[in-house]
Amino acid sequence: NAGVMQNPRHLVRRRGQEARLRCSPMKGHSHVYWYRQLPEEGLKFMVYLQKENIIDESGMPKERFSAEFPKEGPSILRIQQVVRGDSAAYFCASSPLDRTYTFGSGTRLTVV
Amino acid sequence: KQEVTQIPAALSVPEGENLVLNCSFTDSAIYNLQWFRQDPGKGLTSLLLIQSSQREQTSGRLNASLDKSSGRSTLYIAASQPGDSATYLCAVRGGVDNNDMRFGAGTRLTVKP
Numbered sequence: 001n002a003g004v005m006q007n008p009r010h011l012v013r014r015r016g017q018e019a020r021l022r023c024s025p026m027k028g029h030s031h032v033y034w035y036r037q038l039p040e041e042g043l044k045f046m047v048y049l050q051k052e053n054i055i056d057e058s059g060m061p062k063e064r065f066s067a068e069f070p071k072e073g074p075s076i077l078r079i080q081q082v083v084r085g086d087s088a089a090y091f092c093a094s095s096p097l098d099r100t101y102t103f104g105s106g107t108r109l110t111v112v
Numbered sequence: 113k114q115e116v117t118q119i120p121a122a123l124s125v126p127e128g129e130n131l132v133l134n135c136s137f138t139d140s141a142i143y144n145l146q147w148f149r150q151d152p153g154k155g156l157t158s159l160l161l162i163q164s165s166q167r168e169q170t171s172g173r174l175n176a177s178l179d180k181s182s183g184r185s186t187l188y189i190a191a192s193q194p195g196d197s198a199t200y201l202c203a204v205r206g207g208v209d210n211n212d213m214r215f216g217a218g219t220r221l222t223v224k225p
Contacts, residue, residue, distance in 0.1 A: 004155075033213075042116070042201065042215035043156075091155060101146075101213070105155035 002026075004094050004104035005074075012110045013082045021077040021107045025094030032075040033101065034067060037089040049075060082111045114139045116204050118216035125192055126224050133187040133219045135202030140180045147176050147187050148201040150218065156201065160187070192223045 005024040013019050025032050030050055035043040045059040049069035060067065064082075069075040079086055089108050093101040115138045125131050135145070144163045148156040160169045160176040162185070168177040175188040189196060199218040206214070 006155075035215075040217070042217040043203075043213075044215070045213060093156075100161070101158065103148075103156040103158075108153075 004029075004092055004102050006090075006092050006104035006107050008107060009105065010108050010110070012112060014112055015083060016081050019079040019082050019086070019109055019111075021079075021090050021092075021109070022074040023077070023092030023094075023104060024074040025092075026102055029094035029096050029102070031095045032069050033093040033095070034075075034077050035091045035093065037091060037106075039088070043091060046077075079109075082109075084111050087111045114142075114204060114206055114214045116202060116214045116216040118200075118202055118219050120219060121217065122220040122222075124222040124224065127192060127194060129192050129223075130188070130190050131192055131221070133189070133200050133202075133221070135185040135187070135216055137183045137185075137204045137214070139206065140183050141206065142180065143205040145176075145178055145185050146203045146205070146213075147174075147185075148203060150199045150201055152198075159200075189221075192221075194223045194225050196223050197221055 004026055007022050032049045034046040037043045047060050047067045048056040052071050064080045066078045087110050089106045091103055091106045093103045095101050117136045119134045142164050146161045147159045149159055150156050162169050162178045173190040178185045199220045201218045202216045203213045
């Protein structure tokens with residue numbers, strides 16, 4: 001079991017470009033959560049998804065951010081028209097039904 | 113709104129010392145509390161999970177306690193080692209259907225050889 005896989009590990013984007021972050025949950029896990037960690041801050045919940053459904057997106061910024069977890073393939077966090085303030089580490093966690101979270105190693109996004 | 117605070121923000125101790133990390137939360141109606149370890153540039157590793165009905169959990173040299181009524185948890189590390197150097201994060205989950213796990217900003221621990 002390879003654990004929660006996130007890629008890329010590091011992503012550099014210019015202002016205005018799109019960033020796509022991928023998360024492959026652990027085998028058998030049907031729940032995916034995305035968190036954002038700003039420098040020197042704790043992790044902030046963004047969105048909770050099950051296959052083909054967004055369950056809770058209360059932590060997602062209203063504009064430019066979207067997430068999906070298709071029937072096949074990884075979960076994708078998409079940030080359109082990135083700005084410098086989007087620079088952060090983005091972590092994905094997955095869980096089975098009992099909601100014991102396992103985190104991936106994160107994607108570090110730098111907007112230049 | 114749940115607020116999670118961790119004190120101190122940073123801690124440096126010599127090898128072999130016992131130490132305590134503190135976590136406080138403002139809303140005592142929690143589902144569980146979890147302590148994580150984060151190494152620089154890495155993801156989170158779960159250390160201990162305490163359900164709201166429990167008072168403490170132990171794993172090796174680690175012991176975590178929970179006092180819901182006072183909104184506090186402590187992580188006790190016995191006989192600290194340089195390999196324990198990392199950031200320790202406390203996270204609180206508000207309810208069985210609450211998907212918003214609230215994290216503290218962490219305590220950055222350095223254990224000097």
